Amino acid sequence: MITFLKTSEEATCVPNDTCSWTYTNNIPTVTNLSAYYNTSHNFWAVRVDGTNMYTNNADPVPLLEVDGVVQETLQSYSSFAIFKITNITENVLKNMNLYFKVGFPEGHKTVI
Numbered sequence: 337m338i339t340f341l342k343t344s345e346e347a348t349c350v351p352n353d354t355c356s357w358t359y360t361n362n363i364p365t366v367t368n369l370s371a372y373y374n375t376s377h378n379f380w381a382v383r384v385d386g387t388n389m390y391t392n393n394a395d396p397v398p399l400l401e402v403d404g405v406v407q408e409t410l411q412s413y414s415s416f417a418i419f420k421i422t423n424i425t426e427n428v429l430k431n432m433n434l435y436f437k438v439g440f441p442e443g444h445k446t447v448i
Contacts, residue, residue: 362388364398364436371421371429380421381410384434389417399435 368385382400389398390412397412400419408420421429 364388366434380424380429382407382419382421382429382432383416384419385416387415389436390414396437398437401431401433401435402429403431 364386365388366384366386369382370385371380371382373379374381384398384400397409398417399409400407400417402421402424405423407422409417410420411418
């Protein structure tokens, strides 16, 4: 899984001076990724657990892409998001990309 982010902060650096920046939002963390079959509704889903993934209705929800196809977000909360998996051609989920509004998630390498 590769995780992408959208950054809105920019740091202006003056030559021979110190360049610094500060995040204005909490950085998302990813702690677990699991796929499961929803027997009630007959589809595969992916659950991503973490922190600071989604804060309110004004924020865009996290997006999950599988093989370049954006998947439907079923639920999105601060601590987890669930995605319905559709339009995949193989029985293996690969080339998964997770996008957040802001921040690079801590722990993303542990769920790859």
